[in-house]
Amino acid sequence: AFVVGDNCIKCKYTDCVAVCPVDAFFEGPNFLAISPIICIDCGLCEPECPAEAIFQEDALPAEQHQYLELNAELAEIWPNITQVKTPPADADSWNGVKDKLKYIET
Ligand code: SF4
Ligand code: F3S
Numbered sequence: 001a002f003v004v005g006d007n008c009i010k011c012k013y014t015d016c017v018a019v020c021p022v023d024a025f026f027e028g029p030n031f032l033a034i035s036p037i038i039c040i041d042c043g044l045c046e047p048e049c050p051a052e053a054i055f056q057e058d059a060l061p062a063e064q065h066q067y068l069e070l071n072a073e074l075a076e077i078w079p080n081i082t083q084v085k086t087p088p089a090d091a092d093s094w095n096g097v098k099d100k101l102k103y104i105e106t
Helices: 015-019 066-077
Strands: 002-004 025-027 032-034 054-056
Touching: 002 032, 002 066, 032 066
Parallel strands: none
Antiparallel strands: 002 054, 025 032
């Protein structure tokens, strides 16, 4: 499956949801998660993310390994999202900030 990683937090551009053919994205307050049960590994979402936050699980950077389990867990509790929405007003200022896991809201 593909996995949403650290740089999505507080950026949440949502361009990814527009291209997913199986509606595998789930929405939290400041992060999106992909359901590994639903994802068909098509790869369409990865180049759509302006924050380059999406990885195929085998390409996930080692320091982001915890996002594999996090996506699976959060996709079970958050609502599905299929429509692009306006990102947070300060999204661009958070794009590229490292280690944002401490800011994730669930
Ligand atoms: Fe959806 Fe394809 Fe991305 Fe999986 S890889 S979340 S199926 S767009
Ligand atoms: Fe997050 Fe990128 Fe989608 S910032 S919401 S994974 S387009």
